[in-house]
Amino acid sequence: MNQKFRYIHFQGVFQVHEKYISVKSGYPPGVPIYIGKQEANNTTFSIIWYDDKNVQVLSHLDPDTIELHPDKKQITWIHVSGLRDIDQLNRFFSKLALHPLIIEDIFNTKGRAKIEDFNDSLFIVLEMVNSPEEEWYSQKINIIVKNGILISVSESGDPFSTIRERITHPNGKFRSNGIDYLMYSLVDLIVDSFFYALERIEESAETLEDKVLKNPNPEIVREIQSFRHDLITFRRQVWSLREVVMHLERSESVFLKDTTRVFMRDVYDHVIKITEDLDMHREMAEGIMEIYLSSISNRTNDIVRTLTVITVIFIPLTFITGIYGMNFTFLPGINDPDGHILIMSMMTFIASFMVILFKWKKWI
Amino acid sequence: MNQKFRYIHFQGVFQVHEKYISVKSGYPPGVPIYIGKQEANNTTFSIIWYDDKNVQVLSHLDPDTIELHPDKKQITWIHVSGLRDIDQLNRFFSKLALHPLIIEDIFNTKGRAKIEDFNDSLFIVLEMVNSPEEEWYSQKINIIVKNGILISVSESGDPFSTIRERITHPNGKFRSNGIDYLMYSLVDLIVDSFFYALERIEESAETLEDKVLKNPNPEIVREIQSFRHDLITFRRQVWSLREVVMHLERSESVFLKDTTRVFMRDVYDHVIKITEDLDMHREMAEGIMEIYLSSISNRTNDIVRTLTVITVIFIPLTFITGIYGMNFTFLPGINDPDGHILIMSMMTFIASFMVILFKWKKWI
Amino acid sequence: MNQKFRYIHFQGVFQVHEKYISVKSGYPPGVPIYIGKQEANNTTFSIIWYDDKNVQVLSHLDPDTIELHPDKKQITWIHVSGLRDIDQLNRFFSKLALHPLIIEDIFNTKGRAKIEDFNDSLFIVLEMVNSPEEEWYSQKINIIVKNGILISVSESGDPFSTIRERITHPNGKFRSNGIDYLMYSLVDLIVDSFFYALERIEESAETLEDKVLKNPNPEIVREIQSFRHDLITFRRQVWSLREVVMHLERSESVFLKDTTRVFMRDVYDHVIKITEDLDMHREMAEGIMEIYLSSISNRTNDIVRTLTVITVIFIPLTFITGIYGMNFTFLPGINDPDGHILIMSMMTFIASFMVILFKWKKWI
Amino acid sequence: MNQKFRYIHFQGVFQVHEKYISVKSGYPPGVPIYIGKQEANNTTFSIIWYDDKNVQVLSHLDPDTIELHPDKKQITWIHVSGLRDIDQLNRFFSKLALHPLIIEDIFNTKGRAKIEDFNDSLFIVLEMVNSPEEEWYSQKINIIVKNGILISVSESGDPFSTIRERITHPNGKFRSNGIDYLMYSLVDLIVDSFFYALERIEESAETLEDKVLKNPNPEIVREIQSFRHDLITFRRQVWSLREVVMHLERSESVFLKDTTRVFMRDVYDHVIKITEDLDMHREMAEGIMEIYLSSISNRTNDIVRTLTVITVIFIPLTFITGIYGMNFTFLPGINDPDGHILIMSMMTFIASFMVILFKWKKWI
Amino acid sequence: MNQKFRYIHFQGVFQVHEKYISVKSGYPPGVPIYIGKQEANNTTFSIIWYDDKNVQVLSHLDPDTIELHPDKKQITWIHVSGLRDIDQLNRFFSKLALHPLIIEDIFNTKGRAKIEDFNDSLFIVLEMVNSPEEEWYSQKINIIVKNGILISVSESGDPFSTIRERITHPNGKFRSNGIDYLMYSLVDLIVDSFFYALERIEESAETLEDKVLKNPNPEIVREIQSFRHDLITFRRQVWSLREVVMHLERSESVFLKDTTRVFMRDVYDHVIKITEDLDMHREMAEGIMEIYLSSISNRTNDIVRTLTVITVIFIPLTFITGIYGMNFTFLPGINDPDGHILIMSMMTFIASFMVILFKWKKWI
Numbered sequence A, B, C, D, E: 001m002n003q004k005f006r007y008i009h010f011q012g013v014f015q016v017h018e019k020y021i022s023v024k025s026g027y028p029p030g031v032p033i034y035i036g037k038q039e040a041n042n043t044t045f046s047i048i049w050y051d052d053k054n055v056q057v058l059s060h061l062d063p064d065t066i067e068l069h070p071d072k073k074q075i076t077w078i079h080v081s082g083l084r085d086i087d088q089l090n091r092f093f094s095k096l097a098l099h100p101l102i103i104e105d106i107f108n109t110k111g112r113a114k115i116e117d118f119n120d121s122l123f124i125v126l127e128m129v130n131s132p133e134e135e136w137y138s139q140k141i142n143i144i145v146k147n148g149i150l151i152s153v154s155e156s157g158d159p160f161s162t163i164r165e166r167i168t169h170p171n172g173k174f175r176s177n178g179i180d181y182l183m184y185s186l187v188d189l190i191v192d193s194f195f196y197a198l199e200r201i202e203e204s205a206e207t208l209e210d211k212v213l214k215n216p217n218p219e220i221v222r223e224i225q226s227f228r229h230d231l232i233t234f235r236r237q238v239w240s241l242r243e244v245v246m247h248l249e250r251s252e253s254v255f256l257k258d259t260t261r262v263f264m265r266d267v268y269d270h271v272i273k274i275t276e277d278l279d280m281h282r283e284m285a286e287g288i289m290e291i292y293l294s295s296i297s298n299r300t301n302d303i304v305r306t307l308t309v310i311t312v313i314f315i316p317l318t319f320i321t322g323i324y325g326m327n328f329t330f331l332p333g334i335n336d337p338d339g340h341i342l343i344m345s346m347m348t349f350i351a352s353f354m355v356i357l358f359k360w361k362k363w364i
Helices: A003-013 A086-095 A100-107 A161-168 A179-214 A219-250 A258-325 A339-360 B003-013 B086-096 B100-107 B161-168 B179-214 B219-250 B258-325 B339-360 C003-013 C086-095 C100-107 C161-168 C179-214 C219-250 C258-325 C339-360 D003-013 D086-096 D100-107 D161-168 D179-214 D219-250 D258-325 D339-360 E003-013 E086-095 E100-107 E161-168 E179-214 E219-250 E258-325 E339-360
Strands: A044-050 A055-058 A075-081 A114-117 A121-129 A138-146 A149-154 B044-050 B055-058 B075-081 B114-117 B121-129 B138-146 B149-154 C044-050 C055-058 C075-081 C114-117 C121-129 C138-146 C149-154 D044-050 D055-058 D075-081 D114-117 D121-129 D138-146 D149-154 E044-050 E055-058 E075-081 E114-117 E121-129 E138-146 E149-154
Touching: A044 A161, A055 A161, A075 A179, A086 A100, A100 A114, A100 A121, A100 A138, A100 B258, A114 A219, A114 B258, A121 A179, A121 A219, A138 A179, A149 A179, A161 A179, A179 A219, A179 A258, A179 D219, A219 A258, A219 B179, A219 B258, A258 A339, A258 B258, A258 D100, A258 D114, A258 D219, A258 D258, B044 B161, B055 B161, B075 B179, B086 B100, B100 B114, B100 B121, B100 B138, B100 C258, B114 B219, B114 C258, B121 B179, B121 B219, B138 B179, B149 B179, B161 B179, B179 B219, B179 B258, B219 B258, B219 C179, B219 C258, B258 B339, B258 C258, C044 C161, C055 C161, C075 C179, C086 C100, C100 C114, C100 C121, C100 C138, C100 E258, C114 C219, C114 E258, C121 C179, C121 C219, C138 C179, C149 C179, C161 C179, C179 C219, C179 C258, C219 C258, C219 E179, C219 E258, C258 C339, C258 E258, D044 D161, D055 D161, D075 D179, D086 D100, D100 D114, D100 D121, D100 D138, D114 D219, D121 D179, D121 D219, D138 D179, D149 D179, D161 D179, D179 D219, D179 D258, D179 E219, D219 D258, D258 D339, D258 E100, D258 E114, D258 E219, D258 E258, E044 E161, E055 E161, E075 E179, E086 E100, E100 E114, E100 E121, E100 E138, E114 E219, E121 E179, E121 E219, E138 E179, E149 E179, E161 E179, E179 E219, E179 E258, E219 E258, E258 E339
Parallel strands: A075 A149, B075 B149, C075 C149, D075 D149, E075 E149
Antiparallel strands: A044 A055, A044 A075, A114 A121, A121 A138, A138 A149, B044 B055, B044 B075, B114 B121, B121 B138, B138 B149, C044 C055, C044 C075, C114 C121, C121 C138, C138 C149, D044 D055, D044 D075, D114 D121, D121 D138, D138 D149, E044 E055, E044 E075, E114 E121, E121 E138, E138 E149
């Protein structure tokens, strides 16, 4: 894969330069308008009910038929993928009586990671990076917990399939834990996805450092700048992720039991680790630029040294030939048949002296 | 539009270097004196009363006839545009019994964004950027809330016309919410206006980065310095904006109901986003200077390499011609008819050797 | 006015490098010794009593006759100018029963700005810059509030004459406010004086930036370093000023009524503005050094380019002349009467080719 | 020992770039999987019981036979070395009823230092550096305190042998203090081990600084970058160590008595000292890069000066020889037998003048 | 005094690179071992009892005979100088029943400044710089306050002789104040001693700045790096000093009465001043390196300009001599007796043109 293309592509992943105001401006706040990539994916709904005894999974169902006030003993997890069908989604969200700002944020795929703790509902927005097998992209994930129902919204695909699988295992931890453990599992998976991004950044950093040490060319400045772009963008994502997880771990939210809070602290430790690794890469990236600058200086030094050595050796010799090229009728030794041998010896001596001098100065 | 002119103009927008002391000094604090652009705009008053059932709008009215203690069930919003008629404005503000420092601040169009929570009145000062269609400028907006009346003061124009329009819609959110929702809407519109400034800054940053990567010339240093000026100035505005919004969101002010505070948190999120984008642009701007410096070094390197290659090839050759230019009566091969061919071959060989050496060193 | 002289002079204003230890060492703490400029100014006392009805002003009076326990309904403000007469001042301060450390600090004109809130007395030390009409200097101002008496001490002159004038106006704010409003007015005037310093710094910054962009010469490094000295020194003064004003605004001091605290908040806003402007100038000063460094690089680049262009054009030509300068009996075309025309054409062609090449490379 | 190899090796010690996600992903949290070096060491158990009267030590025992609810009056310290036998370890840990996350963390040898205070158990993870006699490496140490039992887990070897020895001394402090003093002693030994790392870093810093001052060559950039890598990595370890020790000192944990807390404060002082020394080395490392860059500039300056001196001396002389090399039939003095002497004197004069000029300019 | 030697010596003063672990390791914590310079000074004890009426001073007494539970009305101050006689000191300290960590710290002359507030005793460790008359060194001072006794321990000499003298004055402040005033006086003297160090640093900074502006040579890099070493080391000492004094001023320690706390605040102000001055010197030191780098660039620029001017003037001239040096049988004007005059005029014209061009470009 082409390195440079990669950077540019990567930048496209974490959307920085949202110009969403031009889209939104003129509308009052709280109106759901889709902001994001050109075309949203098709909307599909899947649902899973489970308690310690039973599990029931339904895919591709009609959201209008979903019963949102189920048996309180069961945990309901509805996953929504794709944001194209705004009307259908609006009907669905209105059944949940969500705050208008939540609905607005769900449709805006370019906001920051954040957490909102309304007293009756918890709303989490996070960026998720895809697994490394596929091409590189990221998507917004929304998690809403309200009335014992967890709704997760992804821009596309089914990023939480492994968790759904684990729930169906009869004696797994999900079955004996509450809805907060499900929420924790989703957040944990999202945080883990950032390690993939970190690995790619790390690879880029090492590639860059290698390049700059072995073969520094001006093109690399562009790559270093691109890499910085990526680091800055990624860091912003990580910092807002950190805020969300810290808030989850520290807050006295009713949506998190103490037994689950211990796990959330573990997730927070992972986020700290990501932050620290990222800071390390930033410091190294600064070092790469310095190495590049020093390598340019070194090469100029090399080139100038060559110029100097050759010039300084030949200039006095050329001067001597100039003397004997003068058209004076009399010049010492000019008519001596061995005159040229004498003068050539002198020149050889001068040249040798210069070479020895430069060797001593370690210039050659 | 000329880029350089743009920067200079932009700097004029966010006024940094106020030399207002020379105007003010000698007057006691609390005396209203107009500080700002050469000439203030004409003063006009417009008023809107509304509750959940009725709306009444009056434009260009005489402020002396405004009834400031209206029916408590209605929300009164008075918008004042232009600060020229100081006497009239003073009469108007004195009817409201505002604190002398508020009145002083209203007439000073060059202060920082700030919020003052007197117990009976709330006073907000913010900078607002105009919409991108027109030429680029910014103006001070003052918002005062007291006794169920909201007074907004702008230096010129009618920046809140969209909000007035929305109020007139019969079933809009304004009609069912209090005066704090109106205040929030104004602040939201002002914060959104900063995204326009951010877009312009972003464009400038990209233009600069492109220029410096493609065609770095000394002129660009001036532009980078200008761009920094803009960033620093804009950041100051954003930081004081941030303080104001944070204070609004966090304070226990009686002027903000909890339902509206949720919206204010959303505005705060926007401000954070602006701050982060700005920080990103700052880091990139530092990178641009580094790229420029490295590009100068690179070009010097290129030039010196050319000089070295040509000099190092020709200096030994010229030395050889010098030898055979000497006027010795005897020089080896001097009288040989093919002597010059031999010597030219030797010179060709030396030149070829040098060229190969330089190719190997990747200097040519 | 000579710019360089100005910097050096300026540095003398905010005294940084106090070597006062060598003066103080050996004395126990709390002993009043004059530390400062070579010679202290003559000591003069002036007093003003006022309440809402009456004002009485006395100048150049004998401090030993001052009655320090006057009618409680009146505000007493004693201004002391000049610190030469230590004995007299000591007698005067001992009548007030001030803490020994206050008296020591009054005589030390080189300390930091600070505020001490003893329970029965408030002690403020601030640096004050003179107004811009005169030559540039700064002086220490001490303000002591105790038992309804305000004593202000200046090193020289009468910096508060405008306030004394305003007090004498019958219906001014002073007459209806307490001693805390008087204290606030003094602090406000001192803070305003810093804007003058800021204006001078701003001018210097602009001058430097202009110079470095138009005519960068090595001398400017010295000026930039001087300017930095000034900024650092000034920033220290501003930071200690900020601490004092912040303490005044935030503390629960009994010496400040709530109505006056609002004004003090306004003063604090001014100090913040000064701090921000100063930070901006610091960032710009860093930029100036970078611009200078890049301009040196650019000029080296320019010079080397000239050298290269001329050398690279003439070296091959000189080589050709060298060939035909060789003393071989036979050289192609040597005896051709038009030989020199052919060879000159060839040389013209080579030179033209080089010129075109350099034009294409944008080196000339 | 080869310096460069050392750096690279050192980097291997503090594992930064864990790509453990690819190992973990797919497993639910809380499942113990060994993450670390290719092969874990053999698992061995040793146990020591002691109180103020008796000590009993058992090595290489079968963990399945360990009685984990011993006489409450005795302190039980079990040291586990090597993590190969996962099943056996799992059986052992399950007897202690540890939290699943603790067990997971024990098997992950690449996590951050951390402390978890469950109400009934304390869990500490720290990195420990080996003593300087052997080859350089670091290992994870886990310390668990629960029900009057302290379990320490090391990746290999017996790092706490000195403490075990001291416990067996009849009147040592261990015998009269509780289990918290034992925990403190382990942490103290681990913190002390960081001084070894610090000494090695210090040596590297001094070696680098010497090199760069005496013989700066491009190779050193690589070494500086390596050194930075080490500093960054080490600092991360120190910072997480600091967090753990600070938490231990400040928390109101029931696992630490006040008498022991005083000792823990002493340990914290040591950690602060390590942090400060490290910060100092970082600042010095930045200085080294600057020195290197300035030394390149200096050397280029030296070389260019040599080039200039030689060229500027000989170019005018060569021009003069050129003049008298022209084939004009008449040139002044060309036929004078002493013409060449005159011209050579002139050339000597010019050369001497140039030399004196350069001496005066301090170029030679 | 040789500047360079001074730096190196200075570094020896504030001991940074303690390798004390190799000495301590293997011993349990709390065992007093002397860590420090090769040889400790002889131990001497002197004692002073005083109250408002009487003073009694005893020097060089036998510590075993000191009565440590004297008349409660008197203040007992024991000064111990020199740490050689460890046994005697141990006996003495054990009579006071000091915490083992205090005793350990007393014998470690390389630790950080710190303060420990045990409930019954206060322990302060500070670095003290000697007065400027003598050669430059620093030493550790320990101050212990317990049971109305103050013990001060210095590595050598009698740094507090001035205080002892002042105590003997019948009506001094010491006599009417308690033991906390004595402690304050010692700390004040130690803090004041840092101003001496600051003055030396300031001198070094000014010397360096002068050197770098007037005569920048590569040797100065080494000095700048040395100076930075000193600043970093000194700053560490100042920061730990600051922590101690801040703790003393802010804590609710029973060892400090409110009347003395006011004085302690004054000491804290001095420490802040030292910190600020130091920060200023650091910023200036960074500036010095920049100036040096810019001066190298400038000198390279100067040299290259000279090279260019000379080369560019003579290369075309030499080319013309080359043309007329060619051996063509016919060259225009070659046989004209005034040909050489014409050609020389042409060359003069070209040279003049070049000189004018360079003057215009301000290269000469």
